[in-house]
Amino acid sequence: MGGAMTNLFLCSIGPVQEFIATARRSRDLQYGSWMLSELSKAGAKALADKYGIGSLVFPAPKTPTDLDPKSNLNVANKILAIIEGDPADAGEIVLQGVRRRLDALQKEAFQHVQNAPFDGELAEKQVSDLPEFYWVSVPYEDEKQYVQSRHTAESLLAARKNTRNFRQFQGKMRPKSSLDASREAVIPEEAYPNWRHDSEATIQRKIRNLYNRYGARRGERLSGVDLLKRLGSKGQSFPSTSELAAQPFLQGLDNEAAENLLKSLEMWFTDCEIQIDEKNSVLLYPGRAAEYLNKPELQEEYEQALERALSLYAKDRHPGAYYALLIADGDGMGARLNQMQNPEMHRRFSQSLSAFAEQAKAIIKKHQGTPIYVGGDDIMAYFPLHTALACLQELETVFRSIADVQSTLSGGLVIAHHLTPLSEVLKLARAAEKEAKGVPGKNGLCIVLNKRSGVARQIVDHWPDLNARLNVLTGYCRAKIISNGTAYELQRMYHTLDKADLPPDALSQESLRIIQRKRESGGERDLPPDVRQKLHKWLKDDGLRVDELAMEMVVAVEFAAAQDMAKLPLNPVQGKEKEDGIS
Template identity: 35%
Template sequence: MLSLGPVQDFIATARRTRDLYAGSRLLSEAAQQVARHLAGEVGEEQLIFPAPGGEVSLEELGKAGIPNVILALVPKGKDPKALGEKALEAARAYLKAKAMEVFRGRQDHLFLDTALAQVEDLLEGYYAYAPLGAKEDYASTRGRVAALLAARKNTRDFAQVTWGSAAFKSSLDGARESVLLLPDKPEEANRARVTLGLRPGEYLSGPDLLKRWWPVGEGFVSTTHMAALPFWEGAKARGLEGRVREALAEVARLVGEEARSQTWHPVLRDTPFGDYDVRLLYETRLEEFTSLAEDPSRLEAVRKRLQTLWAELRQKGLPPPGTYYALLHADGDRMGETLDGLQNPEAHRAFSNALAREFALKVKGIVERHGGGLVYSGGDDVLALLPLHRALACARALAERFREVMAPYGKGGVLPSLSVGLAVVHHLEPLQDALDLARRAEKKAKEDQPKRNALAVIYSPRSGSELAVRGRWDESPRLTQRLLRYADLIRLEAVPSRAAYELKELIREAGDVLSEEALVAEAMRILKRKEMKEAYREELAHWIRTKEHVERLAHELILARPFAEAMEQAGVPVESREVWDAH
């Protein structure tokens, strides 16, 4: 068993979504090199995780993402220690060769030797092995190897770096020195950064630059793309896409070459955002374009053109682009228990192959059908960016797909399931903060009682405190359906916006004072004095039976609002049975 790292910290060290995606691909391709080396030495049929074979090759599995833990059987006569060392050497050599390729043509702006030394030192690799007697001992032997690997990882090697210097530290994590070779004058240095695809003021290390310049053929979506997609869907639904394209073209001419984009991600193919930078739609981001920051009159002309567009679109019922998107993080439940139930290598290989073929390789299609961008889907682990109007349906689709694939592996009536965390965040929120929020949401889904098989959503508004809700997938109706229903009621203006906040205030002020019966009665009184149709009042009252129900209703009504705004903008049908079933 061989493990590569660092995983979470390295991937999360990202300022752009492109960095995030490139970091995940970099580690996945390094793991693929390990698997390829082992397959060449012991035979592909001896790989247990990942488990290529049949219709699925190692290269095909690599498209989804190779997990950072590799498991293989080593035949008699082969030295497992030598295999482990050689496999790690292959991964490190691959990354160094890739860095040479990526840095080529830019070496005049780099301390190249230091950059390559940092890349070579990046990968952490650990392995453990144990003799396997009879195949009947497979489960216990696998558990023993996993324990040995965990112990080995806890006794990390700490070697002195060879590339330390007094240079500025990386702007992303402060862990390594910057390797940028720039002019002394700040203005000239920033111009050089822009030509290199960097932001003004950035100092980046070798691994940072490897991620930033890692070749991404079709490009990757940004958080701003995700925030703007409901607007584009709404423009199409209202027959206004021509007006938006025309305005973008005019604004792009004023901005100049900076306004061009080369992002051909599948979800952007029928949008203007493959040709034009999506930041052009956001007045708060216009000064990020050098030509506008240096020319106030041109900046004002662009603002006026956008304001004219917004006035025109508002008359047609379409507000300007929104500012929130969803970051999804999902992880399988009871996977350790499931693996413990696999009694021989053949069963484990079949499980690995099914997980990769029927789930991991399908995730990209599911995410993109919901308008999102997949960062990675390694085994049972998923990270993706999504537009708000489709985020809940995507979470549901992923959980359902995982349940179907894992159904044959249930034990004692307990099935593996998928816990999903959704972070609803502002598109300008630092990416590392958004990742932390998504991971906290996934942890809440997995660990709150009753544990696992759940969705948790955490909303982080630009002003105000965080709000979190959670619901299990086997509830009826599910959390996704409840949020959809509340979003519909908000869109129909059937629920006064103050109702949710008054219920929340009731819990805060009287939750520990009033009896449960009195608290529920007071919540009912709050609803009764609000102006709304009796049918809607009765529907909301139906959800209130306990103190927990009152608090849940208040939080879910508040959290449904950003989803309601995105759905309204995108033109999602209200009170649609088809939409309800998808959630």
């Protein structure tokens, strides 16, 4: 008899999109993304323990410790390996590895509610039913077959995932989860305030207990899976969207003023015997503070106290309300993988992407952002507005410089209000990423400005070009070269004259005239020659339409306001203006 057959084994571990889409809070999103990576990493480790670390093609850890629980390595939801023997055994090994890790994470999370009432049996069933696991294999005889074998395996896996497994319903007749209507809540209803019959003291006690025991807000019904995400992240620091929106404002204050401002707001709640379960910077927003105040009169009193504190410590300045969320990934990665002629080339490719992921995390943190998920060529992160452009520029430049990858990055950035539901922001970001992928030749960037009132505004172009223009326009806005109303007048002019039979250069010349006339400062001085030349080049030589320039100005105003609020140093363009006496 011959030796055991060699197989190319490919598996997928989920759920991914459904699990991420149910996130209501930033900590849910971060922990959920991290947990999915941990499950994939556990599956890869189980394969490596059985068949050797050299059997793994993707991921391609450099050392066995890279696959240890809570290591820095992020693993995508697919595992590719070359194995000897029955692939069904490999499938079972991966599944058991995933289940062991999920069981450990569940125990770690649920230990926080050991002394609190909840339906533990239902919660454990819901968590146990969570993993979606699919595997396929194809015979693999030598490296000459690698490209074709991998392509066949990918096609088979896509077909297998289209025939989903449907398990028997394990729920009970009780209220549904607030986050995911497909699962039932496991926290007893008596744990929630009864607004009609409970006393004020009882209401406040129940609200505190909901957070301290379950990580739940008042009115939040949580399933076992929701509890896993909420309690699994207990003790970890995840900035909320409100904290990110407040960062430019707090950075613009001196340290003592910022500290005293936040302490005064926290003391107000302490005096009212109301517990806050987040960083006190969320108290800068009356809408967030109202979540802890169940009486209209208390809300009114707090708003007055907030205004007094802002007047005293911030000279009546108010924090901005917007932050940025980015979703990006590499272009043409499937085509690049098809160029991998053998497993060793694929491993080097995988390791280069893992190295970029570590760099990307450091870049995001350097710019005061928070990585939600960074693995391989996939990036999901959020950051404050005043650092967004610099972070975008650095991420794109570093990715493009990776020699073994030889690809570009495309992404969607959403500028969103801190109170906009996270699920809605994620949808917008994914749609923006799709728009960016439609840029000819890719390396696209699509930015969506999603104000709470009015329609969303969208700009899209090649990433380096758009990033560079926004940097310049933001500088012009900060230097008062461009006024806040200029963009809207340009839009009106464009819609009025676009269809008219005008000389080719007429629209660009009229645009420059409008920009000159709308200048907020500098009296009747002309536009600086370099500014006029730059704008004329964009409109005439680079083919930028007037309405596109106007939309980019609208977006640049948001970045400029955040940078001004954070008191960032003036860039060279702004510095030149100040030397000319224009401020």
